[in-house]
Amino acid sequence: MNALLEDLKDAAAAAFFALLVFGPFIGLRLTDNDSGNLGISTRPEGLVLAVIGVFVARLAILAWGRHRPAKLATQMGVQAQKAGKFLAPAVLVFAVLMPLTPGLPNAYIDLGVLIMTYVMLGWGLNIVVGLAGLLDLGYVAFYAVGAYSFALISTTFGLGFWECLPIAGILAAFWGMCLGFPVLRLRGDYLAIVTLAFGEIIRLVITNWVSLTGGPNGLLGMPQPTLFGLKFSMVGGPGTFAGFFGITPAPWQREAFLYYVILLLALLTNWVTMRLRRQPLGRAWEALREDEIACRSLGINVRNTKLTAFAIGAFFGGFAGCFFSARQGFISPDSFTFIESATVLAIVVLGGAGSQFGVVLAACVMIGVPQMLQSLQIYRMLIFGIALVLIMVVRPRGFISTRRPTIALGKAKSIGADLVAQGRG
Amino acid sequence: MTVLAVTDLTMRFGGLTAVNDVSFSAERGDITAVIGPNGAGKTTLFNCITGFYKPTVGSIVVSPEVGKIVQLEKLPGHAIARKGKVARTFQNIRLFGGMTVLENLMVAQHNALQSATGFGVLGILGIGGYRAAERRAVELAKHWLEQTDLLDRADDPAGALPYGAQRRLEIARAMCTEPALLCLDEPAAGLNPRESAGLNELLLKIRGGGCSLLLIEHDMGVVMKISDHIVVLDHGKKIADGTPAAIRTNPAVIAAYLGEGDEDDPDAPVAESAA
Numbered sequence A: 001m002n003a004l005l006e007d008l009k010d011a012a013a014a015a016f017f018a019l020l021v022f023g024p025f026i027g028l029r030l031t032d033n034d035s036g037n038l039g040i041s042t043r044p045e046g047l048v049l050a051v052i053g054v055f056v057a058r059l060a061i062l063a064w065g066r067h068r069p070a071k072l073a074t075q076m077g078v079q080a081q082k083a084g085k086f087l088a089p090a091v092l093v094f095a096v097l098m099p100l101t102p103g104l105p106n107a108y109i110d111l112g113v114l115i116m117t118y119v120m121l122g123w124g125l126n127i128v129v130g131l132a133g134l135l136d137l138g139y140v141a142f143y144a145v146g147a148y149s150f151a152l153i154s155t156t157f158g159l160g161f162w163e164c165l166p167i168a169g170i171l172a173a174f175w176g177m178c179l180g181f182p183v184l185r186l187r188g189d190y191l192a193i194v195t196l197a198f199g200e201i202i203r204l205v206i207t208n209w210v211s212l213t214g215g216p217n218g219l220l221g222m223p224q225p226t227l228f229g230l231k232f233s234m235v236g237g238p239g240t241f242a243g244f245f246g247i248t249p250a251p252w253q254r255e256a257f258l259y260y261v262i263l264l265l266a267l268l269t270n271w272v273t274m275r276l277r278r279q280p281l282g283r284a285w286e287a288l289r290e291d292e293i294a295c296r297s298l299g300i301n302v303r304n305t306k307l308t309a310f311a312i313g314a315f316f317g318g319f320a321g322c323f324f325s326a327r328q329g330f331i332s333p334d335s336f337t338f339i340e341s342a343t344v345l346a347i348v349v350l351g352g353a354g355s356q357f358g359v360v361l362a363a364c365v366m367i368g369v370p371q372m373l374q375s376l377q378i379y380r381m382l383i384f385g386i387a388l389v390l391i392m393v394v395r396p397r398g399f400i401s402t403r404r405p406t407i408a409l410g411k412a413k414s415i416g417a418d419l420v421a422q423g424r425g
Numbered sequence B: 001m002t003v004l005a006v007t008d009l010t011m012r013f014g015g016l017t018a019v020n021d022v023s024f025s026a027e028r029g030d031i032t033a034v035i036g037p038n039g040a041g042k043t044t045l046f047n048c049i050t051g052f053y054k055p056t057v058g059s060i061v062v063s064p065e066v067g068k069i070v071q072l073e074k075l076p077g078h079a080i081a082r083k084g085k086v087a088r089t090f091q092n093i094r095l096f097g098g099m100t101v102l103e104n105l106m107v108a109q110h111n112a113l114q115s116a117t118g119f120g121v122l123g124i125l126g127i128g129g130y131r132a133a134e135r136r137a138v139e140l141a142k143h144w145l146e147q148t149d150l151l152d153r154a155d156d157p158a159g160a161l162p163y164g165a166q167r168r169l170e171i172a173r174a175m176c177t178e179p180a181l182l183c184l185d186e187p188a189a190g191l192n193p194r195e196s197a198g199l200n201e202l203l204l205k206i207r208g209g210g211c212s213l214l215l216i217e218h219d220m221g222v223v224m225k226i227s228d229h230i231v232v233l234d235h236g237k238k239i240a241d242g243t244p245a246a247i248r249t250n251p252a253v254i255a256a257y258l259g260e261g262d263e264d265d266p267d268a269p270v271a272e273s274a275a
Helices: A003-025 A044-067 A071-100 A106-131 A139-157 A162-184 A188-209 A241-245 A251-277 A278-289 A292-297 A302-328 A338-351 A356-395 B044-051 B077-081 B100-110 B110-117 B121-125 B130-147 B163-175 B193-208 B220-226 B242-250 B252-258 B266-274
Strands: A028-032 A040-042 B002-011 B017-026 B031-036 B057-062 B087-088 B181-185 B212-216 B229-234 B237-242
Touching: A003 A028, A003 A044, A028 B193, A040 B087, A044 A162, A044 B110, A071 A106, A071 A356, A106 A251, A106 A278, A106 A302, A106 A338, A106 A356, A106 B252, A139 A188, A139 A302, A139 A338, A162 A188, A162 A302, A188 A241, A188 A338, A241 A251, A241 B002, A241 B087, A251 A278, A251 A302, A251 A356, A251 B017, A251 B121, A278 B110, A278 B237, A292 A302, A338 A356, B002 B044, B002 B212, B017 B044, B017 B057, B017 B212, B017 B229, B017 B237, B031 B193, B031 B220, B044 B181, B044 B212, B077 B087, B087 B163, B100 B110, B100 B163, B130 B163, B130 B193, B163 B181, B163 B193, B193 B212, B193 B220, B220 B242, B229 B252, B237 B252
Parallel strands: B031 B212, B031 B229, B087 B181, B181 B212
Antiparallel strands: A028 A040, B002 B017, B002 B057, B229 B237
């Protein structure tokens, strides 16, 4: 009985604050009266609905918290783990077969390419944030370096996509090291701020170095990726994909090809990360996240280990940037704003830092859901925001928060999130 | 045969002199204990030896093997474990809590394993000698898990072990770097008498394996039973240096622990200050 009374009090307080907040926003309304002046009218019914809604929702949350305690969250974790075993291969099969579905609209393949790009970026950033525990808010810088490397090298030296891909990756890794050196001594918030600044510096240099990068006007005329030299052209003819296989050229062929290119690059990222995790370097990254001082006492070179994390993460960011540039055929500084870094970081955190499959789920949610909800128009971002808040309430450490050991004498048991450190940079 | 020689070591933090002109040496194959009241500068001394602080003045020379010497104060912190073969544990246990017991021991063998991966490239491709190197590393880890009685917990996260087991694991992890000198910062702190007796046995076993030990300890039961040599610090200065029997009756030591003019039996008040 006491508990109920407390809940009611709490919910009433919440409703009161809702009244304060929503009072001006929903209760009042700016109107344009006939004489051309602005007037204010009231909208009491909307306000009452909102306040009652908050009251009921708060009561429901409290009741839920009381009757279904933390057990549910652990249960969900175990289930997600179990499901992950079957789900991951199933998602892979789906991802491979998706573009081949007959009659699939091009827009879906396009969305697939977009999601896949973010999956790849998420996997790249996961090395830095999830494994090494270094908070990087400027990951978009390496994406930009990759994209502009490809655009400049291909147009200046006439090289194709595949030749430029490793160059773009190496250049991005180089800039990753350049960022890594000055920030090595920083931790936590300070590291985050400097990486954020680095991302902005790269964007501002690109914007202002007009003679090289074209400034805000961007760059054009990059070549499309080819399949062993075969181009994708709407006209057909010799030397093109359609001409070589003797089929009618269609737009979906190019889309599907781009999709498989990014799928391949993303899987490469995943494979390298998974292998590295089971190696001394990957274990040293995770150990660094757990305790840097202990690492030093064991003879691990902390500086070099952090630098490799930055460099390898940046390398795959550069790959993704190179692909993005080739796919768009046009790049400008607008594509490399802070919001991109934030989105990729949100994907990593939402997925559960360190979890590869979590990144896939989170990328589908973060990129796919807003696109799917487009028909809801203005409510789209509201629903999206509420969904994100709910996810973080139910699973505060991300979709998949447990950690798999990299080596075991007997049967490997996954480790609960409460034991795994998040890293302080 | 000296394994560690500390000469004229001084460490100042601004106006505070934590270690003041301390010289001592530790013999190879001995257990050398550093004791002293709280704030005597024991942990600062340890941090100088293990490279976490750079001493203001003085030299620290370690001999990882017979006929070879390394100047520790000139090495960067991470090279001390590799070149100086000095390993340490911490007063507040520092394990990789989210990693399994076995993983903790694998991280300790990072340098040996990393050189087998060919800058990581061969390891990723799964060629070269990495597999054999990893098998050897697992064998070494298993050896120390057996010695520390943790073999059945090998696949459990280190953070979930009970306190005594975490202490033992930290020692096992340090031993996996194959050190010539193991520095233990209060290994018996917080252990019950049974665990403490087990620790004594373990330390003697480690000494039997050819590794020299340097330990800070408050628990006189441990210190008097197993040390071959004791160094006493007070207010940053060395006040005594000798065998356990000599230290027990040294008037300067008794004065430092009990205050001037009191009589013998340093055990009781020392045990109280162990927290």
